[in-house]
Amino acid sequence: MLLAIDVGNTNAKFGLFRDTELLARWRIATDDRRTADEYMVWLDQLLRLEGHDRADVGAVIISTVVPRALHNLQLLAHKYFGVDALIAGRAPVGWGIALKVAEPQSVGADRACNAVSAQAIAPDKDKLVISFGTATTLDHIGPDGAYLGGIIAPGVNLSLEALVAAAAKLPRIAIEAPPTASVIGRNTESQMLIGVYWGYVSMMEGLIARMKAEIGKPLSVIATGGLATLFQEQAHLFDRIDPDLTLNGLMHLYHQRATEA
Incomplete structure (x- = not known):
């Protein structure tokens, strides 16, 4: 299954997908000081409440507008899910669409x-x-x-x-x-x-x-x-x-x- 993480300025949203189906979603206040361990303590309980285990997660993809939050989320993926997180907008995950603006x-x-x-x-x-x-x-x-x-x-x-x-x-x-x-x-x-x-x-x-x-x-x-x-x-x-x-x-x-x- 895929764990998708979207980090906004106010909240970070986590979604668990099986193929294209969104099975569960959770949100937590954005805090760029939150460690990978703290994320996992919170997330592990939520996964279990939905009848899943962290071993079910085979891929992680992240988008963020808070750059300082990225490192700990990458560490979360590597340490607890055993995968290297994909970062939206960075190779090998290009946008696949044209961004026709000045910047x-x-x-x-x-x-x-x-x-x-x-x-x-x-x-x-x-x-x-x-x-x-x-x-x-x-x-x-x-x-x-x-x-x-x-x-x-x-x-x-x-x-x-x-x-x-x-x-x-x-x-x-x-x-x-x-x-x-x-x-x-x-x-x-x-x-x-x-x-x-x-x-x-x-x-x-x-x-x-x-x-x-x-x-x-x-x-x-x-x-x-x-x-x-x-x-x-x-x-x-x-x-x-x-x-x-x-x-x-x-x-x-x-x-x-x-x-x-």
Whole structure:
């Protein structure tokens, strides 16, 4: 089986695949100081809860936007699974798609994995991939799978944390859909919730509309990230939500490499 690991700025996600089937997924807060031993203590228990053993893992593939976390994950693969981890975007695991931007080396590994995954979902069609993470990103993927550029905006949680940190009297609130469609709040908490939720809905609506107009062709809007479902509840912005888009991209890259080998 394949263990796919996607390390973001906030969370690291682990997915266990049998061929193309995602059997289990887990997440842990990103910490570049976490050792291979600490990862294994955590992961070993989760594998057993799902009825698996570490001996079942025959390959590991990693994508990361946190370079300092990579060494300990490579050590995890070598020490506990007896394999050399494959690194997405490095030989022998090339992206298999063109990165048609001014600085292709700067494209985040997660965004490239999302492009690979989106191409498998909607081949021969333009795609707009929206990822809700530490940053909110919108990426244009061509009909041939090429990454054609996109947008980086502050993430929802990041914006809310900045607001609370900068305004001493504002309380911390949970991000959720407001109870009504009203955009006039009657207390501080409801006003903050309206500002965050409907503010982001409006931003998404505006950016999606602008990107569609600039691309000028029919496209499929694919969203990923924990908050995608929350925004879809009230706004219906996306054609499809895939919470495992990045992990599936890693799986496709692994099998692509296996095919080319």
